[in-house]
Every structure is written in C-alpha cells, then in structure tokens.
Amino acid sequence: MKLPFAESYRIKMVETIKRSTREERANWIKEANYNLFGLKSDYVFIDLLTDSGTGAMSDKQWSAMMEGDESYAGSRSYYNMKDAIKDILGFDYFIPTHQGRAAENVLYSIIIKEGDILPGNSHFDTTKGHIEFRKAIPVDCTIDEASDTQLEIPFKGNVDIAKLEAVLKKYPKEQIPAVVLTVTNNTAGGQPVSMQNIKEVSALCVKYDVPLQMDSARFAENAYFIKTREEGYADKSMREIVREMFSYADIMTMSSKKDAIVNMGGFVAFKSEELWKSCQKICIMNEGFITYGGMSGRDMNALAQGLHEGTDFEYLETRIKQIEYLGQKLDEYNIPYQRPAGGHAIFVDAKKILTHVPKEEFIAQTLGIELYLEAGVRGVEVGALLADRDPVTHENRYPELELFRLAIPRRTYTNNHMNVIAAALKNVYDRREEITRGYEITYEAPIMRHFTIGLKPAE
Numbered sequence: 001m002k003l004p005f006a007e008s009y010r011i012k013m014v015e016t017i018k019r020s021t022r023e024e025r026a027n028w029i030k031e032a033n034y035n036l037f038g039l040k041s042d043y044v045f046i047d048l049l050t051d052s053g054t055g056a057m058s059d060k061q062w063s064a065m066m067e068g069d070e071s072y073a074g075s076r077s078y079y080n081m082k083d084a085i086k087d088i089l090g091f092d093y094f095i096p097t098h099q100g101r102a103a104e105n106v107l108y109s110i111i112i113k114e115g116d117i118l119p120g121n122s123h124f125d126t127t128k129g130h131i132e133f134r135k136a137i138p139v140d141c142t143i144d145e146a147s148d149t150q151l152e153i154p155f156k157g158n159v160d161i162a163k164l165e166a167v168l169k170k171y172p173k174e175q176i177p178a179v180v181l182t183v184t185n186n187t188a189g190g191q192p193v194s195m196q197n198i199k200e201v202s203a204l205c206v207k208y209d210v211p212l213q214m215d216s217a218r219f220a221e222n223a224y225f226i227k228t229r230e231e232g233y234a235d236k237s238m239r240e241i242v243r244e245m246f247s248y249a250d251i252m253t254m255s256s257k258k259d260a261i262v263n264m265g266g267f268v269a270f271k272s273e274e275l276w277k278s279c280q281k282i283c284i285m286n287e288g289f290i291t292y293g294g295m296s297g298r299d300m301n302a303l304a305q306g307l308h309e310g311t312d313f314e315y316l317e318t319r320i321k322q323i324e325y326l327g328q329k330l331d332e333y334n335i336p337y338q339r340p341a342g343g344h345a346i347f348v349d350a351k352k353i354l355t356h357v358p359k360e361e362f363i364a365q366t367l368g369i370e371l372y373l374e375a376g377v378r379g380v381e382v383g384a385l386l387a388d389r390d391p392v393t394h395e396n397r398y399p400e401l402e403l404f405r406l407a408i409p410r411r412t413y414t415n416n417h418m419n420v421i422a423a424a425l426k427n428v429y430d431r432r433e434e435i436t437r438g439y440e441i442t443y444e445a446p447i448m449r450h451f452t453i454g455l456k457p458a459e
C-alpha cells in the first residue's frame with residue numbers, strides 16, 4: 001500500500017483556541033459593525049484573515065532568538081541575515097525594515113517621483129498605496145486569464161508580455177522607475193509566475209533599460225510551483241530555482257512575515273551598491289540604523305533561520321498540500337474558487353455563490369459574515385470594499401471579481417481545521433438561495449476604508 005502524505009514536522013507547543021455559539025457570534029459581529037477586522041481574535045475559532053506574521057516558528061527559530069545580538073551597530077544578527085540573503089537569494093546589499101510595506105517606503109522614497117509609471121502584475125494593496133501616495137501610477141499587466149476563476153492553468157499570476165511592452169514603449173524610461181513583479185501574485189489568488197515569464201519580463205527590462213523589482217513575500221511558494229509545474233525544473237533543488245528567479249531581479253522587497261516564517265520583519269535587497277547607499281538615509285530616518293532597520297537582533301536571527309526553513313522542499317510540500325487539500329474538500333461540495341488552489345490561500349468566488357445579493361451590498365463581505373456566523377471562521381474580503389472609491393469621481397469601484405480569501409497560516413492549523421472550514425462553507429452554500437441581502441456602509445475612512453469600515457445589514 002502506498003503510504004499517505006503526512007506533515008514534515010511534529011508539534012511541540014500548542015495554543016488554545018475557543019469555540020463559540022452562533023448567538024455569541026451574532027452579537028460580536030454586530031458590535032464589530034460587521035467588519036471582520038473589528039473582531040477580537042478571541043472571538044474567532046479559525047483565523048484565516050491573513051497568512052502574514054501568523055505562522056508558527058520552529059524550535060530552531062526560537063533558539064536563534066535567544067542568541068540575538070541587540071547591538072545598535074554591527075550586530076551579529078545583521079550579519080546572520082546578510083549571509084542568509086546572500087546565500088539563498090544572491091543579493092549583496094540589503095536594508096532590514098520592520099515589515100514589507102516599510103521596505104516599499106524605503107525604496108520608493110528614493111526611486112519614485114510624481115507622474116511615474118510602475119507596470120507589473122497585480123500590485124499588492126500597500127505597494128499600490130505607496131505608489132499612488134507619491135502620485136505615481138501602478139499599471140496592472142496581469143494576463144486576462146487570471147480573472148476567469150474556473151480556468152485551470154499552471155501560472156495564472158503571469159505578466160502579459162504584450163501589455164507590459166506596450167507600457168514600456170509608451171513612456172520614456174526616465175518615467176518608469178521599476179517594473180514590479182509580485183511572486184506569487186497575491187491579488188490574483190496566490191497564483192505563481194513561471195520562470196519563463198520571469199525571464200521574458202527581465203528581457204524586456206533589459207531592452208528598455210528599466211530595473212526589475214520583485215515583490216517577494218511568497219517567493220518560496222512560487223519556486224515550489226516552478227519545480228512541480230514547469231518543464232525542466234523537476235530535478236532542480238529549491239535553492240537552485242530560487243537563485244535563478246532572483247538572478248533576473250535588480251531589487252527585491254520582502255515581507256518576511258510570509259515565506260521567512262517570522263511574526264514581524266522585512267527587508268529590501270539590492271544588486272546595486274549605489275542604490276543601496278542612497279536608500280540608507282530613508283532607513284535611518286524612518287526605521288533605524290542601517291544594521292537593524294526596523295528589527296531587533298533576535299528577530300533578524302529568526303528571519304535568517306526562517307529563510308532556510310521556508311525554502312526547504314519538504315516544508316513547502318507540506319504547506320502547499322494543505323491548501324490543495326482544502327481545495328479538494330471544496331471541490332467535493334461544488335464550491336467555486338479561483339482555480340487551481342493558490343500557494344497561501346483559497347479565494348472563494350463569492351459572486352458565483354451569492355447570486356441574489358446585489359453588488360452594491362458587498363457580496364464577498366456578505367459571504368464572509370455568513371461564514372463567521374456559521375463557524376467562527378474569519379477570512380477577508382477581496383472585493384468592492386477593498387477596491388474602494390475612484391479617487392476622482394468618488395464612486396464605488398466594483399471589481400470584476402468578488403473574492404473571499406481564506407489565507408492559511410504556516411504550520412499552524414491541521415487538516416481537521418480544513419475539514420471544519422470546508423463544512424462551514426458547505427452549510428452556507430446550501431442555504432445560499434436564502435441569502436438575498438448584503439450590507440450598507442455606515443462609516444468609511446477616506447482611503448484604505450476596508451480596515452476600519454462600519455456596516456449594517458441592508459434594508
């Protein structure tokens with residue numbers, strides 16, 4: 001008999017999570033103004049709001065923390081991080097920052113000026129925020145296939161090369177500080193970018209003399225998909241694939257809260273010594289001295305160790321198979337989601353489920369509230385609330401897709417939890433015809449409204 005798959009680790013420390021009643025949850029979500037971000041975490045049974053900073057560190061990471069060097073300048077932990085970044089990713093220069101968006105801030109404060117254009121595949125919210133805040137424009141050149149959730153192709157996060165070239169042709173290179181390639185493509189559903197596509201994007205960057213920045217939060221998951229899906233990579237090691245991916249990049253920004261499996265931390269890494277030097281002043285002003293940036297020594301040590309563990313094939317296989325497992329359970333129940341299952345999350349296609357809820361009443365948010373009421377499972381809306389208002393007309397923007405993201409923290413939940421999530425979704429799915437109304441806004445901030453929004457049931 002073929003042996004079944006099992007996790008490549010065992011559990012040494014546990015954290016209690018609490019069940020609740022539907023009645024309690026109905027009160028709590030009302031108190032939170034129907035905003036999932038407004039819930040106390042104690043009111044959540046299975047928390048899939050994000051896979052960012054929510055993973056479980058290993059015994060080796062915790063022991064590395066004990067050896068953290070908290071020296072203000074020249075800390076040993078900085079050099080441990082430097083060695084890991086050079087060894088695994090191939091970059092000579094880097095600046096530690098407190099998380100990914102801080103890395104974007106350090107870099108973009110130097111390279112972006114008003115009116116600039118930054119093409120790429122779906123920029124992450126904070127990346128987009130940092131670009132738009134500087135009155136520059138992110139241009140999304142993701143392949144069109146990414147918005148057909150039922151289409152099953154291996155590299156749905158890819159850049160459409162023709163769209164990218166059109167942008168590079170249209171504007172002078174002085175107006176394009178970087179092409180931003182996000183691996184994996186979070187917004188499109190945690191979908192990977194192929195090595196072939198990375199090469200083609202890089203070739204265009206060389207042709208038009210524009211630097212390539214990789215937003216690398218989930219680079220290791222991307223590398224796993226290259227190994228398991230792309231021709232010619234099955235026999236290459238994770239390290240070889242990762243090194244090849246970054247051989248094409250000039251700059252990388254990293255939220256280490258994802259694939260470096262730490263609770264806090266990030267960095268920006270450079271091939272160019274000159275750019276590294278010019279970014280240092282922004283780090284000193286906002287983050288801290290250049291050998292710790294926004295991080296403590298113990299956190300830099302855990303990050304260095306996490307880069308090794310996060311690029312280990314056995315670990316990645318365990319992780320990605322768990323997301324696949326959840327996808328298979330949803331398949332059994334005919335629940336539609338962005339196919340194939342992503343690297344860090346399942347993106348449920350809410351529009352295909354709640355067909356009676358008008359888009360003006362926030363379909364994906366409505367599904368999220370129903371799932372929370374059903375079982376205390378918390379995910380996050382990737383739909384009209386997140387899309388926010390048009391900055392010029394102030395009208396609501398209604399994106400083509402209304403997705404509800406279930407992001408799976410690393411090494412944190414078991415497949416029994418996946419069974420609960422799938423069963424809870426099935427129960428909501430079974431009563432989908434009865435769900436006809438959504439929510440209306442009672443309060444919203446002028447930008448990034450989804451975090452603090454207030455809602456009430458639509459009447």
Ligand code: F0G
Nearest residue numbers: 050052099100101124126186215217255
């Ligand atoms: N880039 C990508 C692709 C991300 O997914 C994130 C964060 C960031 C940059 C910013 O990093 O949070 O460390 O400042 N994504 C989280 C999420 C928040 O839930 O997807 P950060």
